[in-house]
Amino acid sequence: MKLGDVRYLTKEGIKSTWANRLMTLASIGVLVACMVVIGLAVLISENGNKALGHLEKQNIVMAYMKDYSWALDMKTNADTADKTASEQTAASKSGNSSEKGDGAQDGAAAETPDENGIKNSDYVIHSDEEAKKLCKQIRKIDNVKNVEFISSEEGLKNVAEQLGKDESNKKLVMELLKDDNPLPRSAKITMTSMDEFDSTVKAIEELEGISNVRSQGDAAKKILSIKNGVQIAGIWMISILLLISLVIVSNTIRITMYNRKLEISIMKAVGATNSFVRLPFIVEGITIGLISAVISEGLLYFCYRVVTDELENVLGGAVIPFSHMALILLGIFAAIGTVSGVIGSSIMISKYLRKEGSEFAAI
Amino acid sequence: MSENVTDINSVQTNEAPVIEFKGVSKRYTNGTHALEDVNIRINKGEFVFVVGSSGAGKSTFMKLIMREEKANTGTIKVNGFNLTKMRRKQIPMLRRTMGIVFQDFRLIPKMTVFDNVAFAMHVVGAPSRRIRKEVTNALAAVGLGDKARSMPNELSGGEQQRVGIARALVNNPALIIADEPTGNVDPNMSYDIVSMLASINKMGTTVLMVTHDHQLVREFKQRVIMLDSGKIVADNTAGGEEE
Ligand SMILES: Nc1ncnc2c1ncn2[C@@H]1O[C@H](COP(=O)(O)OP(=O)(O)OP(=O)(O)O)[C@@H](O)[C@H]1O
Ligand SMILES: [Mg+2]
Numbered sequence: 001m002k003l004g005d006v007r008y009l010t011k012e013g014i015k016s017t018w019a020n021r022l023m024t025l026a027s028i029g030v031l032v033a034c035m036v037v038i039g040l041a042v043l044i045s046e047n048g049n050k051a052l053g054h055l056e057k058q059n060i061v062m063a064y065m066k067d068y069s070w071a072l073d074m075k076t077n078a079d080t081a082d083k084t085a086s087e088q089t090a091a092s093k094s095g096n097s098s099e100k101g102d103g104a105q106d107g108a109a110a111e112t113p114d115e116n117g118i119k120n121s122d123y124v125i126h127s128d129e130e131a132k133k134l135c136k137q138i139r140k141i142d143n144v145k146n147v148e149f150i151s152s153e154e155g156l157k158n159v160a161e162q163l164g165k166d167e168s169n170k171k172l173v174m175e176l177l178k179d180d181n182p183l184p185r186s187a188k189i190t191m192t193s194m195d196e197f198d199s200t201v202k203a204i205e206e207l208e209g210i211s212n213v214r215s216q217g218d219a220a221k222k223i224l225s226i227k228n229g230v231q232i233a234g235i236w237m238i239s240i241l242l243l244i245s246l247v248i249v250s251n252t253i254r255i256t257m258y259n260r261k262l263e264i265s266i267m268k269a270v271g272a273t274n275s276f277v278r279l280p281f282i283v284e285g286i287t288i289g290l291i292s293a294v295i296s297e298g299l300l301y302f303c304y305r306v307v308t309d310e311l312e313n314v315l316g317g318a319v320i321p322f323s324h325m326a327l328i329l330l331g332i333f334a335a336i337g338t339v340s341g342v343i344g345s346s347i348m349i350s351k352y353l354r355k356e357g358s359e360f361a362a363i
Numbered sequence: 364m365s366e367n368v369t370d371i372n373s374v375q376t377n378e379a380p381v382i383e384f385k386g387v388s389k390r391y392t393n394g395t396h397a398l399e400d401v402n403i404r405i406n407k408g409e410f411v412f413v414v415g416s417s418g419a420g421k422s423t424f425m426k427l428i429m430r431e432e433k434a435n436t437g438t439i440k441v442n443g444f445n446l447t448k449m450r451r452k453q454i455p456m457l458r459r460t461m462g463i464v465f466q467d468f469r470l471i472p473k474m475t476v477f478d479n480v481a482f483a484m485h486v487v488g489a490p491s492r493r494i495r496k497e498v499t500n501a502l503a504a505v506g507l508g509d510k511a512r513s514m515p516n517e518l519s520g521g522e523q524q525r526v527g528i529a530r531a532l533v534n535n536p537a538l539i540i541a542d543e544p545t546g547n548v549d550p551n552m553s554y555d556i557v558s559m560l561a562s563i564n565k566m567g568t569t570v571l572m573v574t575h576d577h578q579l580v581r582e583f584k585q586r587v588i589m590l591d592s593g594k595i596v597a598d599n600t601a602g603g604e605e606e
Contacts, residue, residue, distance in 0.1 A: 008485055262469060262471060263471055263482075266469055266471070266482065266483070266530075267482075267486045268455075268458070269429070269458060269463045269469075270458060270459070270463070270483040270486060270530075270534065271454075271455040271456065271457070271458030271459035271486075271487050272455060272487060273455045274455075276486060277486075
């Protein structure tokens with residue numbers, strides 16, 4: 001298609017948008033309503049994410065250490081699983097550590113396996129002192145706000161606590177496991193920023209002496225599930241609104257096509273290609289979409305200002321300023337407008353362009 | 364417009380025909396047999412009247428030529444296109460080789476006479492300088508050079524149809540087809556319309572025209588194809604009409 005054609009057709013499209021202005025206005029109205037709702041949904045969910053981020057910040061991860069009970073656990077697992085593999089691990093581990101432990105449980109002689117078959121070099125953390133040293137190392141990692149050392153006994157107490165309110169149950173657990181505590185030493189770590197959560201966890205895991213890091217679970221999971229729920233609802237809502245936009249635009253185009261059936265029948269009779277016939281309608285669809293996008297952006301700005309003025313009084317300045325979102329929103333709106341313009345007009349056009357000549361004039 | 368003046372009677376028949384129907388039948392989806400086993404050959408430079416009673420299949424015949432409808436059986440060739448094998452995408456190219464005149468004029472009311480004719484060139488992507496020249500020529504050819512700035516509703520029916528002819532003419536087609544072009548025009552105006560088509564034909568354009576007007580057919584002594592119940596019942600090359 002030549003440049004002159006494009007200019008001519010664009011002009012035609014805009015002219016037709018104007019000629020059809022009442023219908024155009026109505027569809028712009030509906031599109032704007034859809035876009036503003038979508039925009040508000042985006043703004044609310046962004047603010048929600050930010051607020052939830054605050055909550056998540058109070059979340060805590062537990063880092064478990066490679067101490068005697070860990071080694072014991074590993075050995076038991078390996079023994080039952082694959083003997084040769086366990087021997088290899090043990091071999092590669094020997095020579096790793098020459099530190100000598102003096103803890104109650106860790107007091108076995110240097111290179112001779114104890115009654116459980118564990119050598120000193122099989123594990124990294126031999127004493128509470130070493131564990132505390134490791135905690136200091138963790139504290140040095142960026143984004144780590146606070147580290148609290150939890151000994152095996154404290155860990156056991158926590159587990160017993162979780163097992164129930166019943167005092168006798170707790171006592172039972174404590175009695176049963178006191179001499180054979182399976183819990184490794186651990187560190188309770190608080191992070192500064194949730195944004196760097198993953199990288200921080202990774203940094204902790206890479207430290208010599210840490211077996212694994214687990215997030216404290218419940219709270220984070222709940223927040224995550226709420227977030228997912230909100231997200232799914234949002235996606236549904238936006239999909240429905242997009243569908244409405246599509247129907248509105250395609251209906252407007254249908255009416256325009258009906259109004260211009262005479263022109264179209266002549267165009268087809270003299271041999272205009274379908275893509276040529278189509279372009280003014282696509283231009284019209286896009287024009288409607290883009291005008292709606294600009295109006296929506298302005299309207300949303302005022303809506304959001306009113307809402308945030310109220311919210312800021314309640315939340316105290318934690319609201320995302322509109323300017324941070326303005327460009328993204330305009331982009332979203334323009335995309336919605338263009339897509340519904342193109343698709344909406346294409347639906348109708350392909351339905352009508354299958355008709356030929358006089359058949360078209362007769363609709 | 365081409366300047367070579369060709370007499371219809373001197374046209375060579377060994378040339379590829381402008382229109383060729385071989386064993387063409389058309390049945391509409393509702394079961395109506397509009398055309399049955401139609402065989403016809405129309406050569407370059409001919410002027411042909413298509414006549415027949417209402418429902419005989421005349422419009423169907425024309426629609427098959429424009430590829431507005433597709434034949435169920437047989438082969439149709441028009442201006443070098445094989446319409447039975449042609450893909451949809453090629454239809455615009457076929458249409459560019461023909462000018463179509465409508466019974467109801469089909470002028471765009473909000474456009475001037477000039478713009479109505481120019482429209483046909485615009486939509487096939489002609490450059491604007493050529494448009495200005497060709498439209499002026501076409502309007503002069505139908506004797507409406509002074510009405511270029513008028514609106515369609517300021518013209519008589521006959522004048523409006525002449526605008527329609529100018530529009531059909533402006534892209535310089537090899538073939539003009541007109542389904543009852545005088546149907547909405549009063550009788551003395553009809554004569555002017557057909558004269559105009561005849562003079563266009565004299566310059567080499569093949570003209571195919573459906574009419575109910577026996578008077579016209581008698582006056583213009585041209586080839587007449589008569590249809591009845593979807594069949595060709597007479598093809599009188601000598602001109603005149605037999606009944
Ligand atoms: N689109 C259609 N669908 C079904 N049947 C049709 C269609 N168009 C025409 N017909 C039928 O086909 C037959 C031929 O119609 P056609 O329009 O070709 O006749 P015609 O000779 O042009 O008549 P008229 O002189 O009244 O214009 C008629 O019986 C008509 O009812
Ligand atoms: Mg007819």
